[in-house]
Amino acid sequence: GQQVMQIPQYQHVQEGEDFTTYCNSSTTLSNIQWYKQRPGGHPVFLIQLVKSGEVKKQKRLTFQFGEAKKNSSLHITATQTTDVGTYFCAGRPGNTGKLIFGQGTTLQVKP
């Protein structure tokens, strides 16, 4: 079946260090989205990428969508304790409407 794989599963960083999570799909995606889930919370939308090779920035967060539209990454520069949570990529295979989530990367930031 269609799968979206995400690595690493966990990442512990010192505050101020950078963080990157990677997402790979077994099939071409029409678009990819990133969500953040705080502990005990619900997924909250961060961004959507649609075009091949697209790069978007939100302050310290940089999102990339691969040329083949099968992979994506989220990079956080100079992490802060407020960045703590689980980051999920979620892709739409082909022209389906359903959003398939990766396993998530849980980020812990030590002050």
Add this chain to the structure above:
Amino acid sequence: EPEVTQTPSHQVTQMGQEVILRCVPISNHLYFYWYRQILGQKVEFLVSFYNNEISEKSEIFDDQFSVERPDGSNFTLKIRSTKLEDSAMYFCASKVPTVGPTGELFFGEGSRLTVL
């Protein structure tokens, strides 16, 4: 800010019992979804609903599951005969109409189901 609301926040039930989880999507949204998340695991797609019918469903969404939009505002998920492995957080989500399969999902706070 408009939000998706879900009730109950937590339900404990005995194995074999029926459960109904309720959601009120954001009012101008037309696409509705149920996802579930077993503790510490990924968010899994169950079903999508548009124009009063199921548009897609996953392998998880078997005959024990059903969805309904009974009154134009609520969107419900029914599990007919709960199993232990149905214990999870169930998230409802909704989306505005978009051209093509794009657009962010707005998630509710979730309903935690515990099956004993």
